[in-house]
Amino acid sequence: MSAMSEGEECAVSSFPELIRRKRDGGRLSKQDIRTFVHGVSSGNIQEGQLGAMLMAIWQKGMAADETVALTQEMMLSGEVLQWPADWAGLVVDKHSTGGVGDKVSLPLAPALAACGCKVPMISGRGLAHTGGTLDKLESIPGFSVSQSVEKIHEILVNVGCCIVGQTETLVPADRVMYALRDATSTVDSLPLITGSILSKKGAEGLNALVLDVKFGKAALYKDLNSARELAQSMVTVGNSMGMRTGAVLSRMDAPIGRLVGNTLEVCESLECLKGRGPDDLRELVTSLGGYLLWMSGRVASLARGQEALAGVLGNGAALQKFQAMLQAQGVSADIARSLCCSTTRPADYFLHLKPAQHKAELTVQSDGTVVDIDGMVLAQVLHKLGAGRTKAGEPINHSVGAELLVTLGQQVKKGDAWLRVHYDSPTLDSQQHSDLQASLLIGSADSYHADPRVAEFILPQ
Numbered sequence: 001m002s003a004m005s006e007g008e009e010c011a012v013s014s015f016p017e018l019i020r021r022k023r024d025g026g027r028l029s030k031q032d033i034r035t036f037v038h039g040v041s042s043g044n045i046q047e048g049q050l051g052a053m054l055m056a057i058w059q060k061g062m063a064a065d066e067t068v069a070l071t072q073e074m075m076l077s078g079e080v081l082q083w084p085a086d087w088a089g090l091v092v093d094k095h096s097t098g099g100v101g102d103k104v105s106l107p108l109a110p111a112l113a114a115c116g117c118k119v120p121m122i123s124g125r126g127l128a129h130t131g132g133t134l135d136k137l138e139s140i141p142g143f144s145v146s147q148s149v150e151k152i153h154e155i156l157v158n159v160g161c162c163i164v165g166q167t168e169t170l171v172p173a174d175r176v177m178y179a180l181r182d183a184t185s186t187v188d189s190l191p192l193i194t195g196s197i198l199s200k201k202g203a204e205g206l207n208a209l210v211l212d213v214k215f216g217k218a219a220l221y222k223d224l225n226s227a228r229e230l231a232q233s234m235v236t237v238g239n240s241m242g243m244r245t246g247a248v249l250s251r252m253d254a255p256i257g258r259l260v261g262n263t264l265e266v267c268e269s270l271e272c273l274k275g276r277g278p279d280d281l282r283e284l285v286t287s288l289g290g291y292l293l294w295m296s297g298r299v300a301s302l303a304r305g306q307e308a309l310a311g312v313l314g315n316g317a318a319l320q321k322f323q324a325m326l327q328a329q330g331v332s333a334d335i336a337r338s339l340c341c342s343t344t345r346p347a348d349y350f351l352h353l354k355p356a357q358h359k360a361e362l363t364v365q366s367d368g369t370v371v372d373i374d375g376m377v378l379a380q381v382l383h384k385l386g387a388g389r390t391k392a393g394e395p396i397n398h399s400v401g402a403e404l405l406v407t408l409g410q411q412v413k414k415g416d417a418w419l420r421v422h423y424d425s426p427t428l429d430s431q432q433h434s435d436l437q438a439s440l441l442i443g444s445a446d447s448y449h450a451d452p453r454v455a456e457f458i459l460p461q
């Protein structure tokens with residue numbers, strides 16, 4: 001669907017006027033924003049003009065109604081998915097602003113499907129220090145993230161969830177703007193982030209959306225207040241667009257769970273789907289999923305929603321959905337069955353997943369309590385070892401990763417192993433070794449405070 005009919009098309013000469021208005025702190029009308037976004041998706045706006053407009057928006061910001069118009073016009077720059085009328089209220093998804101060890105989408109999508117929802121999860125790839133859901137799933141042999149709109153529909157009918165990459169037809173304006181935001185240092189703009197994320201979620205045709213907005217050392221926003229500001233902006237815009245949208249503010253200092261790196265995170269997701277695995281991962285999955293069930297009216301309270309999610313993780317229903325999703329997206333029936341068999345343990349996953357060639361253990365340097373593990377530092381070292389990419393399109397090594405052998409608050413002794421690094425390069429160099437050692441903070445027992453992952457819920461308004 002196009003945002004503008006032929007007759008309404010504005011001349012290219014109006015772009016300098018729109019740029020000037022925003023640059024001077026003025027407001028853009030709905031029509032101005034339509035002209036601008038149409039210029040982006042039709043290719044009529046020059047790259048320099050687009051860069052200038054992005055910088056003007058970065059500097060002057062946008063009022064809430066301008067951000068809503070921007071998001072809506074971006075969404076309408078491409079196809080908007082449509083679902084059968086009897087799915088009304090069932091179509092849901094989650095978006096995370098990105099973290100270290102954040103594999104929540106892998107157990108969450110099938111768990112929601114097991115609760116009766118339809119989840120057309122369109123995810124991204126990792127960039128900089130954060131991992132990408134698509135990269136994690138691609139460490140499973142045969143898994144295909146490229147699915148047509150028709151196939152997505154078929155998988156939702158038969159399974160209830162899919163996890164796929166952006167299709168060519170959805171939100172073309174975002175692809176152009178996102179690439180130029182990177183090149184013009186305008187990524188960290190509240191209206192541009194809001195427009196980019198919510199236009200894509202809007203194009204999924206969702207009834208309800210939960211946003212996992214992270215704050216902390218390994219998050220896009222380091223402090224709670226700025227994360228709350230982003231969450232509020234996205235909650236306002238999402239609800240104005242007709243998606244029931246709420247947000248969870250979650251801590252992102254130490255990695256989520258105990259495994260970091262694409263293949264290792266698939267292993268930990270399987271453990272979570274088998275009712276095992278780390279508590280903080282289960283807390284995030286049940287909180288985000290429970291919130292969605294409540295927002296979409298399927299349960300009477302958040303607590304009921306959390307119980308429903310915990311139920312399907314515990315009784316194998318979510319695992320069955322994951323197995324069906326793997327098969328629907330190209331994994332052989334044998335591999336899907338073997339990975340998802342409830343008695344298959346982590347070491348056996350490597351019968352099908354590719355392990356790294358080398359493992360090295362790091363040891364604790366003094367007695368005490370594990371007070372912190374800096375997820376950002378850990379992710380940066382793994383990135384250098386090949387786990388992540390610096391530019392879109394670069395190849396990555398799925399097998400690179402790390403296992404935390406200790407948990408926060410644990411008492412440790414000098415010489416205890418605390419980290420096992422999985423890598424393929426010939427050696428871990430001394431800088432990488434010392435950076436990793438510096439990411440572990442050992443202190444006295446009373447300097448450690450146990451905080452839950454989830455700090456706050458932001459209600460839909």
Ligand code: IUR
Nearest residue numbers: 178187192193194196197
């Ligand atoms: N992810 C997106 O899809 N868009 C953005 O602007 C950011 C992350 I930052």
